[in-house]
Structures are given as structure tokens and as C-alpha cells.
């Protein structure tokens with residue numbers, strides 16, 4: 021099983037990277053590729069962020085001031101697409117590239133060449149997607165959920181480029197997940213059983229299966245759109261005997277697992293960070309693994325909770341309501357386990373821990389609103405209002421994105437060999453924490469009061485909260501420039517990091533020097549006690 | 554007393570009477586905030602006081618108001634009240650769980666710090682605990698599922714409708730048809746946003762029902778079971794009236810139903826709740842619920858109107874009359890896409906000036922108005938406008954903005970064309 025590792029045994033394992041741009045173009049090194057993914061994701065985070073600030077600027081006051089409705093719809097659509105597929109997903113793939121081999125004691129990813137391809141597809145995919153802004157008819161304007169027939173018969177011509185871009189992203193994700201699965205199943209250090217793997221590895225293993233299962237579904241739905249638009253089929257066109265609701269079923273069969281693709285690795289990150297700073301073993305490792313697996317399984321059978329208002333029969337509504345509510349159980353188990361890990365620990369509150377704790381609290385708030393949304397009669401009132409916007413931003417921004425930030429602070433010393441500036445890090449945390457809550461908490465109120473989502477202008481009774489929300493958004497957005505500055509500063513220098521970096525840190529990645537050498541674990545590690553905290 | 558808590562520091566709105574120095578009791582009962590058009594911005598001092606008052610007002614609101622700007626509305630149907638109670642129940646349960654979980658975290662963060670010299674405990678599993686926090690949530694969830702199921706069943710309860718209204722979504726307006734076995738008595742009209750562009754583009758002060766006002770509201774009698782048959786002609790829309798807890802997607806090729814028994818006369822406002830293109834934010838729904846007697850009068854009026862239209866369509870029109878009427882029709886139905894100056898927003902919304910159909914053969918011009926152009930936002934207006942309106946707008950666009958085609962068409966001719974299809 022581990023033959024690959026044994027053979028790859030050479031005696032010049034600290035030969036460095038190639039020089040110049042070709043290092044990045046041709047690299048097959050998991051650390052280089054991880055770095056590429058992370059920077060790419062960060063760039064997309066800013067592009068998606070600019071779209072968001074455009075939206076929030078328009079919504080600062082009632083009336084149309086800054087963007088007209090056509091552009092507004094393009095901004096909301098591109099914001100969602102770029103953040104989901106360009107910022108959050110690549111960031112987690114970047115973390116997987118950097119960390120999975122180091123955590124399981126493998127020298128690299130199993131399929132390094134494919135690893136290079138799966139990254140380099142992305143700049144083309146997103147270059148093409150973003151270029152649609154400059155095309156006749158503008159960028160996609162039908163929402164990140166691109167419901168037909170708005171995205172087919174009524175779409176701007178750029179929709180074809182959008183479809184192609186989605187295909188490319190899907191190919192990239194599938195290649196990435198194959199790599200993760202093969203690496204984890206075949207390249208663990210001798211003696212490391214599955215139940216000894218760090219939770220980040222576990223959550224990524226499960227996420228990779230989710231990706232392989234649902235990205236083809238997404239590819240399928242966009243292909244059906246392509247056929248409808250260019251080849252005269254009528255999958256989604258009622259006039260041609262097709263069914264617009266079919267689109268939503270197929271989309272959400274991809275879409276719901278997709279939202280878990282964006283949160284399971286976050287669970288892994290937080291499960292690594294909290295024990296370190298509580299100086300106490302993770303509570304309930306086994307139940308964490310089972311909870312993750314059950315969430316993944318359940319994520320396939322709840323998709324129609326996004327479609328409660330499309331006219332599903334009573335039995336269907338009830339089934340999807342119950343199934344959705346059940347997800348709260350394993351999700352609750354995770355939260356309780358994290359709290360139990362903190363309980364009677366010996367905690368310190370460095371930046372990664374601050375982000376991790378904020379994750380637990382704010383993600384839980386998102387879980388509460390999720391639970392409320394699962395109640396069908398109430399969802400009739402919440403659906404497609406700002407309440408839903410508040411819900412998914414609570415699970416995605418202080419959820420997924422905070423976990424990514426926590427991960428960056430936590431492992432940055434290992435990657436760069438330098439400590440980041442703790443004061444600045446904490447400042448960044450507090451600005452982000454306040455910004456996120458000021459932005460998204462009022463959106464619960466706006467939604468309950470009745471403001472639909474995806475509208476460029478609104479009635480006067482929504483004005484107060486929108487103004488507050490916009491202020492929060494600018495605070496959050498601009499705080500991220502500080503994050504960029506902190507990372508650059510850390511790369512350029514700073515207090516030297518030790519091997520272990522954090523005194524409570526456990527795991528194989530903390531047994532190698534900081535910064536991590538270009539090649540690690542050319543000989544597999546022996547000490548498995550270290551592997552899982 | 555109903556609350557009128559209108560945003561008080563948006564330009565053009567002014568508090569006319571707000572008991573700033575009032576006792577708490579007044580806050581509970583009748584804060585009256587009126588809005589006036591075009592009144593200058595309130596001064597900073599008042600603004601500041603309003604900011605200070607805001608949280609307090611909000612808090613008081615939950616106590617008694619039926620209109621809230623931070624919570625769901627109770628609404629005016631039995632179902633909507635059930636939904637509201639369900640919403641509050643789940644919300645309170647979440648609050649309790651939140652207090653326990655976040656409370657434990659906060660206690661832990663205060664007590665279990667390294668800086669206090671705490672030595673970490675070593676426990677890392679407990680089957681008992683883990684079983685407990687799996688079972689207890691399941692029990693709580695069942696407690697939520699029971700009332701949720703019963704409310705949902707009530708919503709799906711079949712019943713004999715007293716009135717059937719077909720609700721049809723168009724980009725970006727609604728069409729209401731009061732179904733009647735006798736087609737001659739069927740009432741049908743289009744309901745579109747009434748807020749003027751000047752208010753939207755900030756050239757004029759914003760009115761009280763900014764963006765929530767329509768030219769022809771849906772009118773229904775109270776205490777009658779009204780069945781909405783919901784569908785769409787183009788993309789997916791969603792018919793949503795929060796006060797009835799009715800939200801159903803309007804999907805081309807499907808007719809979905811939903812129903813309400815409105816208990817109080819009043820004007821209830823909602824909006825389209827599914828992204829449907831450019832003017833998704835500008836297609837409100839206004840329902841006017843009235844006593845049966847008033848409703849009956851309204852029906853008579855509407856039917857008389859229909860008879861008048863019949864007459865109008867039958868008579869001969871002068872070109873000037875057509876152009877005058879056409880300008881009006883254009884402003885209501887066409888400007889959203891083709892713009893006031895006829896230049897459109899190409900390529901999605903083509904220009905009508907000096908090119909294409911308006912300066913081509915008139916038959917084609919009429920055809921595209923009647924039947925639309927598949928795969929574009931150009932709709933089949935034959936289903937929305939009467940023959941006089943079609944004739945007028947065709948004549949107008951052929952002669953406006955320097956198109957100067959010097960031709961016209963009579964409503965009668967349109968009628969013949971529509972009948973022959």
C-alpha cells in the first residue's frame with residue numbers, strides 16, 4: 021500500500037524549486053501548488069468582494085444611485101459565483117495541498133502532474149468568466165443559482181461562456197478530489213490507520229467524495245442548458261414540453277452537497293485549532309468522524325428544501341422538512357464536541373483561536389437560522405428574502421471564510437518560517453468580527469420585515485437596516501487589506517518560528533522544520549502517536 | 554393603533570409628530586410617524602435623537618404592533634398567525650439552546666484560561682454525554698416538527714373556493730383574472746408598479762408606499778376563501794403577500810394554487826420573490842381587501858369599464874387620438890425596456906428609433922406586439938392590452954422620435970387580426 025513512499029527515496033531531498041516563473045507554471049510540488057491555490061483564492065476573494073461592495077453601495081439608501089438594475093443583477097450573480105467557486109473552494113483545495121501530505125507523512129500528492137493541471141485550469145476558467153463583464157449584453161445576470169428559463173431563453177449571450185467556465189471549474193474540482201482521495205487512501209505513513217488521521221484529513225476525504233459525486237451533476241445541468249440554448253432541445257422550456265422545475269431539482273442535487281463541500285473542511289480546520297489552544301485533546305474524535313460522514317450522507321437527500329415554494333405535494337414537503345431537520349443533529353454533535361474540547365482546557369487566545377471560536381459561535385447562529393428555514397410553513401415567509409441571505413452568509417463568511425483565515429494564521433509560521441504580527445492579527449480579527457456581524461445580523465431583520473433578496477432598490481421601511489448593513493460591509497471589506505498586509509509582512513520576515521510553533525500543537529506537520537522544506541517526508545515518519553493529537 | 558414607523562432619516566421624509574419626550578406608555582401605544590413628500594431633510598439633532606430612540610422603538614414594537622420592521626408580520630389570516638406563532642416558537646427554542654451553548658463557551662473562556670494557571674483536564678470522550686446530546690436534540694426536533702406539520706397540513710387543506718383568481722407573472726408585472734363561468738363577466742387587468750421613475754432615480758421625493766404601489770391593485774372580499782391560481786408567461790416569478798403567508802412560485806407551464814381567507818379589510822403589500830430579470834425589484838403586489846358589499850360594487854364598476862372598452866374599440870380613431878393614447882400606453886408598458894427616448898438598452902432591448910420593425914411593414918409591427926418574440930423579453934402584448942391600446946401604441950411608435958412613418962392602424966383592424974388567430 022505504501023510502496024510509492026518507500027521507492028521515492030533519494031538522497032538529495034533538499035533540492036530546491038526551479039527559478040523564475042517556470043517554477044510556478046510547471047511545478048508539481050504540493051506546497052507550490054497549495055500556495056498558488058491560496059493566492060488565486062485570495063485574488064478572487066477581492067474580486068468577489070468588489071462586486072459585493074458595489075451591491076452594498078447601491079443598497080446604502082433607497083433609490084437607484086450607483087448601479088442600474090442590469091448591472092446590479094450581474095454583480096449579485098458574479099459575486100456569488102466568484103466567492104463560491106473562486107474564493108472558498110480553491111482556498112480549501114490550497115489548504116489540502118499544503119497540509120494533507122504533511123499531516124499523513126506523505127512526500128507529495130499522489131498525482132502531482134494532475135495537481136498542476138487542476139490548478140492551472142482555474143485562471144482560464146475565471147478569466148473567461150470575468151471577461152463576460154465586457155461582452156455585449158454583459159455578464160451572467162441570473163443569480164448564482166441560474167434558474168432556467170431566466171438563464172436559458174432569457175439569458176444574455178455571455179451565458180455560453182459561463183457554461184464553459186463552469187465546466188472547467190468542475191473538471192478542476194474533480195481532478196483535485198481524485199488527487200486528495202488517492203493521496204489519503206494510499207500514501208499515509210506506515211502504521212497510520214484511518215481512525216488516526218487528523219480530522220482535517222478526514223473531512224477532506226469526505227468532501228472529495230462529495231465533489232466527485234456532484235460536480236458531474238452540475239456539469240450535466242449546464243450541458244442541458246447549453247443544449248436548450250444552442251441545439252434546440254427543451255429540457256427546461258415549458259413551451260417545448262420541458263420542465264423549468266427539473267432545472268431546480270438537478271441544480272440543488274448539486275447545490276446542497278456543494279454547501280457542505282464549503283463547510284466540511286472548515287470543520288476539520290477548527291477541530292485542529294481548538295485543541296491546540298485549549299491544550300487538550302479533541303473531544304469525541306470518533307463521533308466527529310461519524311458526524312461528518314452522516315452530514316455528508318444527509319446532504320444528498322435534502323435538496324428540495326431550497327424549493328419549498330415551487331409547488332411540491334404535501335408528502336414531499338414533509339419529507340424534505342424532516343430530512344433537513346435531521347441534519348441539525350450531527351451538526352449539533354460537532355458544536356457540542358468543540359465546546360467540550362474547550363471546557364477545562366488551558367486556553368490562550370491567539371489569532372487562529374479567536375477566529376476558531378468566532379467560527380463556532382457564528383456558524384451556530386447560521387445553524388439556528390437554517391433550522392428555522394427548514395420549517396416549511398415558516399420558510400414560505402423566509403424564502404427568497406434577506407433572511408436566507410443572512411443565513412447563508414452566517415455559515416459561509418464567519419463559517420467557511422473565518423475557518424480559512426484561522427487556518428492561514430495557524431499554519432502561516434509553518435509555511436513561511438516566520439511568526440505573523442500577533443497584534444495586527446488580533447486587530448484584523450476584531451475588525452472582521454465586528455464587520456461581519458454588523459453586515460449580516462441586520463439582514464435577518466430586513467428579511468423578516470419582508471425585503472426580497474436580489475433587488476437593487478427597496479421600500480422605505482427597510483432603509484435603516486440596509487444602511488447599517490452597508491457600513492458593516494465596507495468595514496469588513498477594507499479590513500481584508502490588513503489581512504493582505506499581515507501575510508506579506510510575515511512572508512518578508514518576522515520572529516523566527518520554531519518547529520512546533522504553538523506549544524499545544526499536535527500532528528506530523530509540526531515535527532518538520534519551519535519553514536517546511538521543499539520536500540518533506542521523503543522517508544515516512546515512524547512516530548504515529550504524534551499523528552493525531 | 555397601527556404603527557407607521559417610517560424610516561426617519563432618509564431624505565425627504567420628516568417626522569411630523571413623534572413624541573420624543575413622551576412617556577414609555579406612549580411609545581407602546583401610538584408612536585405616529587408620518588411621512589411627507591418633498592419635505593427637506595430633517596435636522597441633525599432630530600436625526601441623532603432618532604438614532605437613540607431607534608432601539609427602544611424596535612423593542613416596544615414586538616409587544617403590540619402588527620407591522621414590524623424587524624420581525625415577521627402576524628398578518629390577517631388564520632394561517633398567517635399560525636405561521637407567526639410557529640416562527641416565534643422555533644425562534645425561542647433556538648434562543649434557549651443558544652444561551653446554553655454560548656453560555657458554556659463564555660464560562661469556559663473566562664475560567665479555563667492558561668493565564669489563570671489552569672492545568673488542562675485530560676478527558677476526551679464520554680459515551681454518556683455524546684448519547685445525551687444526540688438524543689436530546691432529536692426530542693427537541695420532534696417537538697418542532699409536530700406543530701410545523703400541523704400548520705403545513707392546514708395550509709394544504711383542500712376547500713371549496715368562493716373566488717378563483719388567476720395570477721399570471723410577466724416580466725415585470727402581474728395580470729389578475731377573476732375566473733367566471735361566463736367569459737363575458739370575467740375581469741382581467743394588469744397590475745404594474747406605479748412609483749414614478751423620478752422617485753426611483755432620486756429626482757423627486759419618495760412617496761409613502763415607495764415601490765410598493767401599483768396602478769391596479771388586486772381586489773378581494775374579506776372572509777371569503779380566495780384561491781390563487783398562479784402561473785407565469787415568461788420566467789419564474791413568485792407571488793408573495795406576507796400578510797397572508799402566501800408565497801408560491803409562478804412557473805411557466807405550471808399552475809399552482811394557494812389560498813387565503815382575509816379577515817380584515819385593508820391594503821396588503823408584497824413583492825415578487827423570485828429573481829426574474831432586470832426589474833425584479835419593481836413588480837410589487839398590492840391586495841385591497843374589502844367588505845363584500847364594496848367588493849360587489851367594484852365588480853360592477855369593472856364590468857361597466859369592460860363594456861366601455863368594447864365601445865372604444867369599435868369606434869374610429871383619428872391619428873392624433875391614437876398617438877396621444879399610444880404615448881400613455883408606451884409609458885406604462887414599454888419604457889422599462891425600450892426607454893422613454895425609444896433608444897432601448899441594446900442588445901437585450903433594441904432601439905425603436907429609425908431602424909427595425911417600427912420603420913418596417915406595419916403588419917410585422919402589429920405581429921410582434923400581439924405575439925411577442927420567443928426567447929427574448931419581448932412579450933405577447935395581445936394578452937395584456939386591448940385592441941385600442943395596441944393600435945395606439947403601434948401608431949405612436951411609428952411616428953415618435955422622428956420615425957415619422959405617417960401611417961396608423963385602427964383598433965377594429967387589430968380586433969380582426971386577433972380573432973383570426
Ligand code: HEM
Pocket residue numbers: 165279280282283325326344345347348351386387388389390391393394399402403404408411412415416419420
Ligand atoms: C443546520 C444546518 C442547516 C440547515 C438546516 C440549513 C437549511 C437551509 C434551508 C432550508 C435553506 C433554504 C432556504 C430558502 O431558500 O428558503 C438554506 C439555504 C442555504 N444554505 Fe443552509 N442550512 C444549514 C446549514 C448550511 C451550511 C453549513 C451552509 C454552507 C456552508 C449552508 C448554506 C446555504 C446556502 C448557500 C443557502 C442558500 C442558497 C441560495 O438560495 O442562494 N447552509 N439552508
Ligand SMILES: [Cu+2]
Pocket residue numbers: 275276279322323325326
Ligand atoms: Cu441546502
